[in-house]
Amino acid sequence: MEYFQVRTYTSADYEALCRLDEPLFEGMGGHVLFRHIEELFPNLFFVAENTQTHEIMGYILGGIHFNDPKTGKLIRIGVKSxxxxxxxGSHLVAALFTEMKNQGVNKVHLTVADTNTAAISFYLKKGFQIRKREEKYFYPNASRLILEKEL
Amino acid sequence: MEYFQVRTYTSADYEALCRLDEPLFEGMGGHVLFRHIEELFPNLFFVAENTQTHEIMGYILGGIHFNDPKTGKLIRIGVKSxxxxxxxGSHLVAALFTEMKNQGVNKVHLTVADTNTAAISFYLKKGFQIRKREEKYFYPNASRLILEKEL
Known part of the structure; x- marks a missing residue:
């Protein structure tokens, strides 16, 4: 039996998410990103909550391309260490993809630093495929992989 | 005669924008935000470029609410000191609002730290009105104003 539930983010989760995000994505502006996604894509922002303690265990953020509404983006996923x-993570991904499919999305992409082998391995297990490598994508000097998956 | 032009952002502008943004919005994750907006709302991302030196002088980022496509958000504007x-700034705002109107947007909102009097004054001159004040909006402890304008 699961002892956590995945539910839609609410703005009351913001502070807990900022604290959770800092050690995971230091300097990557989670505190800013959360506020923008909360307004622009409220249905594509989920948290996993411990059903007994109500602790926030992780989150996932998604978006949909404005000019190509069948293409979704997995913006970020974070799970407390x-x-x-x-x-x-699997339940968060499943919740996001279900909602994206409901919105008509049929392809999701994501970007990951090419050095982040744990994340790359996780995404490959979820059915993503590596499409492209791009040098110096993150400022000032980190490369990325673009991964894609059909929904 | 203007000696700068406003044009759509391209990914070749990314590094110059990161350098421009750092002193203006330190710690506010511009380098992350630019990459996401570049993919999700490429038509709502403009830069001002000096037509002689090709220096990037400023930028503006916008988004449109996925669940309410008549509502736009002015995500961030930055102009080199x-x-x-x-x-x-005025030309960047005009370019963003023209494109938003083309996309069917009829109302724009934005968030500004309630201590940022220079920005608030700029927006009020552009026809924005203060709609709401919200305590402790930015993590860990800064309040915001929500400003709105009909297009």
Whole structure:
């Protein structure tokens, strides 16, 4: 039995998410990103919550291309380090993709630093495929992989 | 005669924008935001470029609410400190609003820290009105004003 639930983010989750995000994505502006996605794509922003303690264990953010509404983007996923290996990430991904499909999305892409082998391995297990490598994508000097998956 | 032009952002502008943004919005994740907006709302991302030197003088980012496509958001505007008071901001705002109107948007909102009097004054001159104040909006502890304008 799961002891956590995935539910839509609400603005009351913001502070907990900022604290969760800082050690995971230091300097990557989570506190700014959350506020924008909350307004622009409220249905594509999910959190996993411990059903007993109500602790936020992780989150996922998505978006849809304005000029190409069948293409979705997995913007970011973060799971607290002491909540990893509990399938939280899989449930977050499933919730996001279900909602994207409801909105007519049939292809999702994401960007990952080419050095982030844990994340790359996670995404490959979820059915993503590596489409492209792009040098110096992140400022000032980190390369990215673009991964894609049909929904 | 203008000696700058406003044009759509391209990914070749990214590094110059990161350098321009850092002193203006330190710690506010511009380098991350630019990459996401580049993919999600490419038509709502403009830069002002000096037509002689090709220096990037400023930028503006917008988005449209996925669940309410008549509502636009002015996500961020930044003008290099030595390019301010040259009407660059006004031209960037005009370009964004023209494109938003083309896309069917009839109302734009934005968020500004309630302490940022220079920005608030700029927006009020552009026809925005203050709609709401919200405590502790930015993590960890800054309040915001929500401003709105009919297009």
């Amino acid at each position: 002491d909540c990893q290996r509990m399938d939280v | 030595d390019c301010q008071r040259m009407d660059v």
